[in-house]
Each structure stands twice: as C-alpha cells, then as structure tokens.
Amino acid sequence: MMVHSLSLIFLLMMLAQLMMEYNTMENSMTPTVADIRNNSPKTVLVSSSPSDGIPEGGSVTLTCSSDANPPVESYTWFKRCGTEDLQVWTGQSYSIKNISIEDSYKYKCRASNQHGSAFSEYTPLDILYSPKKVLVSSRPSEIPEGGSVALTCSSEANPPVENYTWFKRSGTEDLQIGNGQSYSITHISSDDSYKYKCRASNQHGSAFSEYTPLDILYSPQKMSVSVTLKCNTDANPPVMDYVWYKKGESEPVAYGQTYSFASITKEDSAPFYCKTRNRIGHDYAYPVPVTCTEECSKAGAGIGGFCGGFIAAILFTVMWIRRKNQTTSGNDNSNGERRRKKQKETAIEDVYENVEDIYTALNLKTKTSDDVYGELTTESSLHCARTQV
Incomplete structure (x- = not known):
C-alpha cells in the first residue's frame, strides 16, 4: 500500500515539470507588447566633441545615438542649406572642419533599422567667436548743435563682449577717449558727425564699428555764391x-x-x-x-x-x-x-x-x-x- 502511494506522488511531480516546460516554450514563441513597440529607432540624439565650446575655424565631431530593437543599422547625416536638407555623410559619427558661427543648428542625423527610422533635432553647437556686427546708436537721434548725446555700442560675440573702447577721429589719427558700452558727448558741433567709433573685444579678438553718423541740427552756415x-x-x-x-x-x-x-x-x-x-x-x-x-x-x-x-x-x-x-x-x-x-x-x-x-x-x-x-x-x-x- 505504501509503495503505491509513492508511485502516485512521483507521477504527479513529473506531470508538473512537464507543464512548466510547456509554458516556458509557449512564452518564448509569443512576442510581448514591449517587443512590438520598440522595433523602430526612438529618441535620436546628437552629441558633440568638444562639447564645452568650439573656437570658430576649429573642428568638431558629432555622434548620433538612438534606442532601437533590433539595434540601429545605419546613421545618415544631413545639413540644412537654404530650405533643403542635403545628405553629407553616412556613419554614426561625422567630423566638421573649419567650423563657422553659421553652422550651429544646421546638422541633424537619421537612425534606421529594419522596422523604420527617426530624425534628431537640428544640433545646437557652442561656437566661440570674436565680436561681429559692431553697431553704434545715439540718443537722442536728432541733436541740436551745442547739445548733448549718448552713444551706445553693441555687438554679437561668444562669449559676450568684455570691453568697449571709444575713439574720436582727429586729423588722420584715432584718439582713444573713453571706455564702457556708453559714451556721452556734450557741446556737440556740426563737425562731430562721422568722427566717433567704438571697438568691441572679448578673449577671441575685437572689431570696430563704422564712424557714427550723427544727425546734428544747426542753422545755415558755410554759404557760397554760384x-x-x-x-x-x-x-x-x-x-x-x-x-x-x-x-x-x-x-x-x-x-x-x-x-x-x-x-x-x-x-x-x-x-x-x-x-x-x-x-x-x-x-x-x-x-x-x-x-x-x-x-x-x-x-x-x-x-x-x-x-x-x-x-x-x-x-x-x-x-x-x-x-x-x-x-x-x-x-x-x-x-x-x-x-x-x-x-x-x-x-x-x-x-x-x-x-x-x-x-x-x-x-x-x-x-x-x-x-x-x-x-x-x-x-x-x-x-x-x-x-x-
């Protein structure tokens, strides 16, 4: 009687093991919902090296990455030219030489596998450059002769402008007359127009404005007879x-x-x-x-x-x-x-x-x-x- 009971218990254990093996095999043959959603590339990102600032005229390497299942099979690089995206490279990394400030936000990549593809955003690049487009504005815009005017200098630069220097034309020379983003002139005369300019500087260089046209109001003078x-x-x-x-x-x-x-x-x-x-x-x-x-x-x-x-x-x-x-x-x-x-x-x-x-x-x-x-x-x-x- 005892022998018969042991045989029954052994038979039940074998049956349970067979059921477990069957379930494991069935699960391996049936794809999950997560497997279906992760087929094509997602979240395509671009990183740059160096990442903390690229001097204008220097080089930078861009690298593309994406999560995909199966993994990304190809990476393609594009550059924005006018209203079109031109294909410029194939591969996970792309190197740019002699870079300029216009290159920021012009590059993106496409990641592809057998289930589809996706694009990155246009890549922001931290390009360092000396001041450009140095301009001078005046306040007020119309200045009565003998009155006062404040000149203000502005410029595009990365990093921002560190120093502004003012000059006045005297004969054939430019004389340094002040520092700071603004400069005030008192007792202005009609001869002062096109005599003032400023220089904007940062650690990468400097640039000058043009001589400043000033709208100076004055009574008739320097008359001549024709x-x-x-x-x-x-x-x-x-x-x-x-x-x-x-x-x-x-x-x-x-x-x-x-x-x-x-x-x-x-x-x-x-x-x-x-x-x-x-x-x-x-x-x-x-x-x-x-x-x-x-x-x-x-x-x-x-x-x-x-x-x-x-x-x-x-x-x-x-x-x-x-x-x-x-x-x-x-x-x-x-x-x-x-x-x-x-x-x-x-x-x-x-x-x-x-x-x-x-x-x-x-x-x-x-x-x-x-x-x-x-x-x-x-x-x-x-x-x-x-x-x-």
Whole structure:
C-alpha cells in the first residue's frame, strides 16, 4: 500500500515539470507588447566633441545615438542649406572642419533599422567667436548743435563682449577717449558727425564699428555764391556743341550751353568765353570777366556775384543781338561777307568798351570785400542798372 502511494506522488511531480516546460516554450514563441513597440529607432540624439565650446575655424565631431530593437543599422547625416536638407555623410559619427558661427543648428542625423527610422533635432553647437556686427546708436537721434548725446555700442560675440573702447577721429589719427558700452558727448558741433567709433573685444579678438553718423541740427552756415554763364548764338543748322575756355588756357574747362561755378574762389577770377560749332563752321564769344576779391561767401561778394552773373547774361544777349543784326545786314549787301567781318570786329570793340566801363564801375579788382560790400549795399541797384545795354 505504501509503495503505491509513492508511485502516485512521483507521477504527479513529473506531470508538473512537464507543464512548466510547456509554458516556458509557449512564452518564448509569443512576442510581448514591449517587443512590438520598440522595433523602430526612438529618441535620436546628437552629441558633440568638444562639447564645452568650439573656437570658430576649429573642428568638431558629432555622434548620433538612438534606442532601437533590433539595434540601429545605419546613421545618415544631413545639413540644412537654404530650405533643403542635403545628405553629407553616412556613419554614426561625422567630423566638421573649419567650423563657422553659421553652422550651429544646421546638422541633424537619421537612425534606421529594419522596422523604420527617426530624425534628431537640428544640433545646437557652442561656437566661440570674436565680436561681429559692431553697431553704434545715439540718443537722442536728432541733436541740436551745442547739445548733448549718448552713444551706445553693441555687438554679437561668444562669449559676450568684455570691453568697449571709444575713439574720436582727429586729423588722420584715432584718439582713444573713453571706455564702457556708453559714451556721452556734450557741446556737440556740426563737425562731430562721422568722427566717433567704438571697438568691441572679448578673449577671441575685437572689431570696430563704422564712424557714427550723427544727425546734428544747426542753422545755415558755410554759404557760397554760384554763378552760371550761358552761351547764346544764332546758327542754321543748329549748334552741335558748346565748349568753354578760360582765357590764357588752351584746354576746355567745360562743355554745354551753360557753365556754372558752384562756389567762386580767387582761382576762378579770369575771363571765360565759349566756342560754338555746327557743320558749317565755328565762332567764339568775347571773354567775360568773372572776379572774386576775397571770400565770395560774404554778403558783399554775394551781391557782386549776382551783378557779375547779371553782367554776363547781358553781355551774351548783346553779342547775340549784334551778331544777328550783322548777319541780316550782310545778306542784304553785295559784299556781305567782308562787311559782316568788319562789323563783327567793330561790334567786339564796342562790347569790350562796355565791359571795361562796367568792370571799372564795380571796381572789384582794386577794392577789398568790405569796401565792395559797403558800396554795393547802398548802390547795388545803381551798379547793376548801369550794366544794361
């Protein structure tokens, strides 16, 4: 009876062991939910070496990693160019040489296995560089002459700018005048625009701003007088070109029907004349004196310049009228050509006498600018009237 009980117990133990082996085999053949979810790459990350700052122009190695089951089979690198991602490398690591500040946030990688792929984010790179784009701003933006203004310097740099230095242009040199991100100027003048600049520096180098344009408000100054000479003539066919000469010089000084002096100086004091030409021939106008005693920006010289311009206009008009009358008279005469030349010579002599009279009346050669101012202030109308013909 005891033997039978032992056999039964042994049989039950064998049966239990067989059941356990069956369950183990079944479990190994059935995939779990976790196995199904981890098939394709997840959480794709990029690390850089060095990681604590890459000097601009240096090198860096990027490494891609991802969790996947089965493991990642391939890594592909891309670089952002404009609006496109260009494939640049294949492999878990990618090295970049001569790196620039524009390279940050331009690289990413793709991890792939037999079940799919995934991308990393664009990679932030800690690129170290000297200051760039150094700019100066002013406050206020409009500064009355004699007032004050505060200049502020700014720049892009990594690490941030450590020192700001201010300079002022003096002649051909830049003089250091201050330190700090801001600099104040008092009693500013109209000559101070484009004279100030700053230098931004960090441990990797430095850079300068441009000279600072300042909008300085001021009353009228540095006045000058302009005079325009105009050459008039009668021709058929019409005149093709006008050329201006300074008496005593062989090279032309200007081309066109008018010749303007933007600001008269002593060097401009000389007679000027024009030459006209068409396909039939050419002719010269009688020289007209343009004279400046001292600085024509003074009030007296301003009046004199006006009268001088008025004289020039009248003289050219007289020449045009005389030449036209002479031409008409010559056509009615059987000896027209010879008579026209003779009349022309007589007309030039008459005009020359008129010029001498006008020039003597103004007396610009022998009097100072103050004398001329005094006389023209009280008698400018008379002087200018005497120039009429």
